[in-house]
Amino acid sequence: MGNCSNEHRGTSFSASAASLSNPLICSSINTFFFLDKYIFSQVIQDQLNKKVLDSLAEFIKKHGLGCSSDNWRQRAREIPTAALMLGVNVPDHAMTFRSLCNLLQDSVTPFVVSVHAKECAGVYFLVQDCYQGRRRQEDINYITFFYNANNVVCLKLKSGSNHGLKILNLSFFIFYLINSRYTQELPFIFIFGIATSPSAIQHRLPHSVSSLLCIEVFHSLSCTQHLASVFDKLILNSQFPFKLSSRVIQVLVGIFLYHDFSVQNFVKGLQFSMLEHFKSQPLSMLCCQKQEALLSAKTLSKKNVERIRHLPSFMRYVETQEPQEQVQLLTNDEHVKEVCQQLLKNLHKYHKNYYPILQCLHSLTSSLPKFPLGKHIRELHVSCIEKNLWETEEYDSALQLLRILAKDELVAALRKCAEILKSTKILQNVLQQLEDFIGRLEALEGKSETVCVPRKMEYQKTDLFQLQKTLLEKESRRTKRMNPYEVLRSQVIEFIDSLVREYLTPAELQPLNEVCYYSSSGVLRQRLNVTPRTSIQAALSHPFYYLQNESLKTDAGTISSAAPDLCIVYKLHLECGRLINLYDWLEAFVTVMSAAEDQDTNSEDARFIQAVSEMEFLGFIKSTKQKTDHVARLTWGGC
Numbered sequence: 001m002g003n004c005s006n007e008h009r010g011t012s013f014s015a016s017a018a019s020l021s022n023p024l025i026c027s028s029i030n031t032f033f034f035l036d037k038y039i040f041s042q043v044i045q046d047q048l049n050k051k052v053l054d055s056l057a058e059f060i061k062k063h064g065l066g067c068s069s070d071n072w073r074q075r076a077r078e079i080p081t082a083a084l085m086l087g088v089n090v091p092d093h094a095m096t097f098r099s100l101c102n103l104l105q106d107s108v109t110p111f112v113v114s115v116h117a118k119e120c121a122g123v124y125f126l127v128q129d130c131y132q133g134r135r136r137q138e139d140i141n142y143i144t145f146f147y148n149a150n151n152v153v154c155l156k157l158k159s160g161s162n163h164g165l166k167i168l169n170l171s172f173f174i175f176y177l178i179n180s181r182y183t184q185e186l187p188f189i190f191i192f193g194i195a196t197s198p199s200a201i202q203h204r205l206p207h208s209v210s211s212l213l214c215i216e217v218f219h220s221l222s223c224t225q226h227l228a229s230v231f232d233k234l235i236l237n238s239q240f241p242f243k244l245s246s247r248v249i250q251v252l253v254g255i256f257l258y259h260d261f262s263v264q265n266f267v268k269g270l271q272f273s274m275l276e277h278f279k280s281q282p283l284s285m286l287c288c289q290k291q292e293a294l295l296s297a298k299t300l301s302k303k304n305v306e307r308i309r310h311l312p313s314f315m316r317y318v319e320t321q322e323p324q325e326q327v328q329l330l331t332n333d334e335h336v337k338e339v340c341q342q343l344l345k346n347l348h349k350y351h352k353n354y355y356p357i358l359q360c361l362h363s364l365t366s367s368l369p370k371f372p373l374g375k376h377i378r379e380l381h382v383s384c385i386e387k388n389l390w391e392t393e394e395y396d397s398a399l400q401l402l403r404i405l406a407k408d409e410l411v412a413a414l415r416k417c418a419e420i421l422k423s424t425k426i427l428q429n430v431l432q433q434l435e436d437f438i439g440r441l442e443a444l445e446g447k448s449e450t451v452c453v454p455r456k457m458e459y460q461k462t463d464l465f466q467l468q469k470t471l472l473e474k475e476s477r478r479t480k481r482m483n484p485y486e487v488l489r490s491q492v493i494e495f496i497d498s499l500v501r502e503y504l505t506p507a508e509l510q511p512l513n514e515v516c517y518y519s520s521s522g523v524l525r526q527r528l529n530v531t532p533r534t535s536i537q538a539a540l541s542h543p544f545y546y547l548q549n550e551s552l553k554t555d556a557g558t559i560s561s562a563a564p565d566l567c568i569v570y571k572l573h574l575e576c577g578r579l580i581n582l583y584d585w586l587e588a589f590v591t592v593m594s595a596a597e598d599q600d601t602n603s604e605d606a607r608f609i610q611a612v613s614e615m616e617f618l619g620f621i622k623s624t625k626q627k628t629d630h631v632a633r634l635t636w637g638g639c
Helices: 023-064 093-107 123-130 137-149 170-180 199-204 223-234 246-260 263-280 282-286 290-298 302-309 312-319 323-331 333-365 377-386 393-402 407-424 428-443 464-477 484-503 521-528 532-541 543-547 565-573 582-593 601-618
Strands: 079-085 112-116 154-158 190-194 213-219 579-581 621-623 630-633
Touching (some): 023 079, 023 213, 023 223, 190 199, 223 263, 246 263, 246 377, 263 521, 282 290, 302 312, 312 323, 323 333, 333 377, 333 407, 333 484, 393 484, 407 428, 532 565, 565 601, 579 582, 601 621
Parallel strands (some): 112 154, 154 190
């Protein structure tokens, strides 16, 4: 029956063939594209919506299968309806509905119809779309007969906009009234996709219609929960050698939170970053799995060895070595290859140890008041990879709060850290020390507190300055005596601090980090988060910038006949004044097009009219009453 469309924003990829000719690079990119398609479509998206989709399937099974008596109905004409809350401005709705379609068709019934609001211009078209394209409304009797010989019928209705459930059309009302008369013969089930709130149904439907619906509300996860899951699976994962710098992460997260809330577009941005990295960084051939990277390091060409010597991180590494070792690194290519292999091993080990400690620190600090290190792990990750975390005021504030944790709170936090390390099966020495601390904390009996009682002071008259001086002196002389729990808690905090300083060092301090980390946030922002005016004018003025076609390269002040018609018309209109004569504009267009030998001159008029219409649609020109054969040139957004 109906299929859910999967519409998403396309992303322009401009990776040259020469830079992607290396087999290892192509293998990595193909792996990532497969990974994107498989993980995002079948694992991540399904896991994000698994709970709500399973609940919907159970709802349909309960209200649809084998319900001859239909004990769930309070009224005979009520239609069971599920209101699925998906949130506002989420472009991933289509994928959610497609997953729901597949789930229902696989586990509940093959008879599922998905209908967009824009497809319901009338009862005729609605019934035609729902009932397998049958031409007559009376064929619902045939559907009843067909159902008695087969199974349940389920109908999904979803809005095509972000403004709630737009079902103002009279066709819906009549459709509900018709179907409500067949509830005994056909167990219809409606599933509404709603962006705002369940009250949208009552606001859009009259009471006589909404009273026929037995509505149950289902909520999907929020967009930030979706982002956290994707972030954990695709970025905070040592299995993927490709990494993002802090600024690139901030650009992608900013686009997600302030523009579209789309997990799918977030993955597309990650995909685009990877292609740009492999295109712009020749040493990205080493950005692969550990064994493949070591194999590539052994066979580095002389040119690539020189590129390694010029990496900023490698130059810093050379400066820390002994003079004799520095000479070898700067003159001996084979020695550079051997050192490069060791540095790659260290880089992979760094990532393998980094993420578990990051998760442990986030587990310890995410519940602290005011979230000094951030509420989400992505915020902590950005802070760690761009600077020394232990040198920040936020880190000092977090340690101060940890130093006043109660015993049960500290034990619970350490247990979470131990579970994280157990699941990763690495850093067993750290896990052993954590378990030792947990055992020692639990072995403490009661509250062994030491209270310091001050001596009774003799009250005497004194001025405010003298009193302040006396109190400061007594405070400086006083030494606090700590009880056993406080001593042990202090040791735990010192141990955590040592882990942070050892394992959460900034990524840019790691030698050869440029091999794996993509850091061109400016390019990413320019391609993914451009302003409409800048991007449109750049595309029309310089089509080569986007199309990367050599035939579109021109000298300044010239117009290529190979450019798209809209680009030619746009450049010609820049040479005109406020009023543009359409005939002169057409003549100039024909003159440019006549320079091309393979152009069809018979269709130039139609192509010119099409291009002018597009110019008007983009807001560059408008018709004018001053002269009938002229159009007015506009500034951007003018009228």
